Amino acid sequence: MKNVWGIIFLLVILTILGFVGFTFQVRQTESALVTCFGNPVRSITEPGLYFRWPIPIHRVHRFDSRSRLLEVQMQETATAGGEPIIIVSYLIWRIGDPLRFLTSVQDIDGAQEKLRVQLQNAANTVVGRHPFSDFVNTDPSKLRFEEIEQEITAALQQQAAANYGVDVRLAGIKRLMVPEKVTQDVFERMKADRKVKTDTIVAAGNAEADRIRSEAEAKQKELLAVAESRAQAIRGAGDAEAARYYKELEADPELAMFLRDLESLKRILKERTTLVLGTDVEPFSLLKKRPSLETKQP
Numbered sequence: 001m002k003n004v005w006g007i008i009f010l011l012v013i014l015t016i017l018g019f020v021g022f023t024f025q026v027r028q029t030e031s032a033l034v035t036c037f038g039n040p041v042r043s044i045t046e047p048g049l050y051f052r053w054p055i056p057i058h059r060v061h062r063f064d065s066r067s068r069l070l071e072v073q074m075q076e077t078a079t080a081g082g083e084p085i086i087i088v089s090y091l092i093w094r095i096g097d098p099l100r101f102l103t104s105v106q107d108i109d110g111a112q113e114k115l116r117v118q119l120q121n122a123a124n125t126v127v128g129r130h131p132f133s134d135f136v137n138t139d140p141s142k143l144r145f146e147e148i149e150q151e152i153t154a155a156l157q158q159q160a161a162a163n164y165g166v167d168v169r170l171a172g173i174k175r176l177m178v179p180e181k182v183t184q185d186v187f188e189r190m191k192a193d194r195k196v197k198t199d200t201i202v203a204a205g206n207a208e209a210d211r212i213r214s215e216a217e218a219k220q221k222e223l224l225a226v227a228e229s230r231a232q233a234i235r236g237a238g239d240a241e242a243a244r245y246y247k248e249l250e251a252d253p254e255l256a257m258f259l260r261d262l263e264s265l266k267r268i269l270k271e272r273t274t275l276v277l278g279t280d281v282e283p284f285s286l287l288k289k290r291p292s293l294e295t296k297q298p
Helices: 002-022 098-104 108-127 145-164 180-251 253-268
Strands: 023-026 030-036 039-044 048-051 058-064 068-078 084-095 166-177
Touching: 002 023, 023 030, 030 098, 039 098, 058 098, 068 108, 068 166, 084 108, 084 145, 098 145, 108 145, 108 166, 145 166, 180 253
Parallel strands: none
Antiparallel strands: 023 048, 030 039, 030 058, 068 084, 084 166
């Protein structure tokens, strides 16, 4: 009975050793490369349980396939117009082809060193194709950061995959600065733009003021002409009436004075007016006695 249990125990041990020696597991966050006496025979990018021959026939090289962030420190480059700018670029990448990755860059540090150079070159090339206004602009709709990052990503993806087995997910500009001289130039340019806009607004205001002033002057002339015309008409009527009174005054001065006093009295008493005057005051003397009028012979 002891021999039976011993055999079973031995079989279990051999089964475990065989399972461990002939299989291997690739986790969700890993990719693997199987080599046979140093020669690559199989690249694995999907997680699961896989068969292998024991060491030293097969060796399994595991790689961390999670995405990584690589930043390139400040570097000065130039835009399409020659303006110098300082950028901090970044790159998100992961191992896409374990075989090419192992044969070209060996490990993560080697890959990042290669990618850093590729990212600098791509960023310089793409930035050099765009004017300064695509990076710094007072109008947000004219900024082109999204298009620029897409161009940098596209420039890296094919080259990184073909040369290093690296899958580039995203690349772009994390930070952008301008040298002090360029900053001063930008401020001067912004001041010039503001001055142009201010001059335009002031010119439009002056033109509107001139238009209003011209219309007011034309209206003034029109009103003055109408007033002058009415004044001349009134003056003419007054002169005609005065001439008529002069004529009557020359014909009969006493009757003329009487008519003048009567007209004055008529005007004074036209409204509801209360006057306290002596009856000797002209023309109220008419209320006290009748004037002695004599008709002149023609």
